[in-house]
Amino acid sequence: MPAYSAPVNDIQFILHEVLEIGNMDIPGYDNLESDFTSAILDEAGKLASDVLAPLNIIGDTQGCVLENGFVRAPAGFKEAFEQIRAGGWTAIDLPEEFGGQNLPGLIGIAVNEFFASANQALNMYQGLTHGAASAILAHGTERQKLDYLPAMAECRWTGTMNLTEPHCGTDLSLMRTRAEPSPDGTYKISGQKIFISSGDHDMAENIIHLVLAKIPGGPPGIKGVSLFIVPKFLLGEDGGPGTRNGVSCGKIEEKMGIHGNSTCVMNYEKATGYLLGMEHKGMRAMFTMMNEARLGVGMQGLAQAEAAYQNALQYARERLQGRDVAETKNPQGPADPLIVHPDIRRSLMDQKSFCEGARALLLWGATMIDRSRRCQDENAEDMISLLTPVIKGFITDEGFNMAVQAQQIYGGHGYIEDWGMSQFVRDARIAMIYEGANGIQALDLVARKMPRDGGRHFMAFLEMVADFLRKNADNASLSSDFLEPLKGALNHLRSAGNFFQRRGIKNPNDALAGSYDFMHLFGHVCLGFMWSKMARASLEALASGTGSKQFHETKLATGRYYMKRRLPAAALHMERIGSGSEPVMALAAEQF
């Protein structure tokens, strides 16, 4: 069975030495001293390793079962969920008045990596609750907040998000679910929603569904969509779960992975719903949570890659197969461990350098969300909006690829379910699809985020990296291994932006045909930037003799690998982008 150990040291390094959160001037960060964060992370890591990880493969094997209208989560999930709750982990970044601990979202994201690595399917129950609670927090009336948030903060009640319908996923303008106004100000919701994660289960007293639906007579298309709170049990006079509402799980989908999470078809038959936010402004209410939710999905990409990598590394150390071509490393044994072989190293270094770079990017992104929320800083908000599709799309694509590489190290055993490597791959696959499929992320990036405000935010990103390059130009140890390659990749990113601007106005397809490559090019620049920052921090630590010498030397070698072997993909992406739409659109649809 796979094991998991939380990368606490790596996060500590990123928080305190790379991002230097103590100097960030974000309210709440002043409390995040190194001892404090390490205590939290250690505790979360223990829960992840000891309680959540052992249930991962059980969740995969048993899945969720719908019987007589009741959904049963896999064995042990309920008890583990209780432990997450009991530890106060479900609301660490929610406001204190609703039972949360009001810690920055940065800590929430860090803890979430551990939980998602250990058991993505289980962690989704609280993840969706967090998302629904955030929506109520942002758009609910005071009454609604008081009614729902305390129980949701504790995950005594869990939450869901209901967007997709059978005929519309990405294009929600086609939505058919209706909300008929009742005289008492509530609505009757009728329709079918599909792919509802955590849609029904037996681990909570109530389930609070957030449902997008159309009020008849409203504007057509996406502008006539409203958001509703639809509890599984209507609240009784004591505020607890009362009468059953007209919502039920019609089916649990058979999926490729995340079997431990109940992905439901939800049927709404005149279910009572309460308007959340304003009529017809449902999409806007959804969008305010999107950066956070997409960052969370990006984190899942990293989380699966990290879990898979840890196990592949262990296997590569233990499995004896073949001999080191240069010198036998295990003369007493019948063969050397896999890790002596250069191609196994290549694969492990791909995985390691991705995971550590992606982790830095995600935590950096989380500080921007905190800054935008806690300082009402619009620049931070604009920057994280720009980076969100990159983080979601690039990290989930690469995370999946890395999980596949980790599985490959096991040879035939990687294909056998007992070893758990197949599960990492199958679970990682969903993150490329949900919360906006990665093609949609690329579209969002190129058609919306990049040109916004005349391209100002994209230019700000380029300038931020250029500024880093200038400021560190005289750091000789950093320069050739890190700054030079980063500069090259940044130039490709700039060229791509110019290309889109020059060509995209006349022919939008010239930009859109390169959107996917652009998302990956951007992702590589981000990771190259993160690695340069980490390298600078490690060089400083080595120079001043603080911290573990081995940690920092390993960090530098891993970063150099990324710059030498992974970052050069930037040029390939630019070449593809530069070929424009002609090769992509050359065929008529019927010619395929």
Add this chain to the structure above:
Amino acid sequence: MPAYSAPVNDIQFILHEVLEIGNMDIPGYDNLESDFTSAILDEAGKLASDVLAPLNIIGDTQGCVLENGFVRAPAGFKEAFEQIRAGGWTAIDLPEEFGGQNLPGLIGIAVNEFFASANQALNMYQGLTHGAASAILAHGTERQKLDYLPAMAECRWTGTMNLTEPHCGTDLSLMRTRAEPSPDGTYKISGQKIFISSGDHDMAENIIHLVLAKIPGGPPGIKGVSLFIVPKFLLGEDGGPGTRNGVSCGKIEEKMGIHGNSTCVMNYEKATGYLLGMEHKGMRAMFTMMNEARLGVGMQGLAQAEAAYQNALQYARERLQGRDVAETKNPQGPADPLIVHPDIRRSLMDQKSFCEGARALLLWGATMIDRSRRCQDENAEDMISLLTPVIKGFITDEGFNMAVQAQQIYGGHGYIEDWGMSQFVRDARIAMIYEGANGIQALDLVARKMPRDGGRHFMAFLEMVADFLRKNADNASLSSDFLEPLKGALNHLRSAGNFFQRRGIKNPNDALAGSYDFMHLFGHVCLGFMWSKMARASLEALASGTGSKQFHETKLATGRYYMKRRLPAAALHMERIGSGSEPVMALAAEQF
């Protein structure tokens, strides 16, 4: 449920217009006229679409079941297998004296693509039988051939290959299965073999296991391994299945995919075995079949990509979501079909240009096997030996990636098992692992095949492509779109070879650290070469007005896409190779 339609036209084009098999001077090819091959391919395609494909998802869902010592294949498999047999498909390229049709392997490979696309798990039962029969044909005594081949040619008896043991997969020198000689010249085989595809089932009267084992007292390691025929039922006096032999299925593995094939743990307890070939020369006997077997696995990579692509294309044409950014294509409908979106096009073109290029490469490879066998042509043998790891490794890696891309087009529906796209991905995954994991293919290529005979065969490949470039240099329509990019990629391949030669002698790790990238670089050059040949054929056809204008124009546009968007990966691979082993091997094993 996914559908499948055999790409008969595309194969006809490759056979007759690109490879021009009629001019190849290979015995047996003179019969392969266009009408004849199209009749065979149509017939095989019908069987694939109508009989095998509908069972694919059933095989995945039901899997194989071991009950009371008996293995049951999924519902409908037995009947479908009968139809494959009844059509004479199981032995089209085996000699007539044993009941085969003695057609060239080229036709066998073409038919196998259809069967593997339609139902890889089912097709493996006959594929393994074919492999085992080929081994007996090559190394068996006359008696053994007469005893086993007629029933195996018909697949009344199926075959298996038993190599892997729990502690050794790639490194067979660690093998423990023993073969004790009996006074009557037979052997008693004892040990455990794992991952035995088609190991046991209820679709054949007998199962002929080919088993690698060590005769006590023989040379240590890989040089003391012998190959044995171990029938499930010993042959009775009438030559039919008699007494049960000491071999049984201990377990069916739970796998990520190919559930319809029984992957067995096989236990041998003093089972009677018959030496096949010479004592201690078992590996050599295995190796003679390896090119063919690995080509077959490469074909599986293409087959899954093709099946996934066909369905993704259909979905992209039918699913209405969003609007064409330039002009609405479906004004009567609520939205435009997915296929209008440039990023969907990019994905479809990636898939299409890979499938068609890979198909040409595989069929070209098959002609080399035929030439080496039927003309005893050593040059052909050497060339296919060189290309085999490229074909196996590159096509299965890319085939998997393309299946993932096809799945992605379905959005959330791609993750739901009902739609069948997950199965294509899960089934495609195995081809990267078995018959030598792809890292081993890369090692075989760089450490064995390339340097063989002083690098002569690699140089011959470079020269063959260079010769093509020279001979077509005055073909203006071919030159800029095809020959120029091919020349660039070929130069990278040559540089990589030089780099390995220069650096690999002093430090073998400098070559091995780049082996995986080299395999992919080589693969891209092969596909670029194939696309250039196909483009030349299509340009000629267009110039002379033969064939379908639309077919050839589509072919050219697809090829141009490959050259513009896919082939440039060659430069990235070369850059990585050129960075040598330092970044890859920088960390000590304990530093990870």
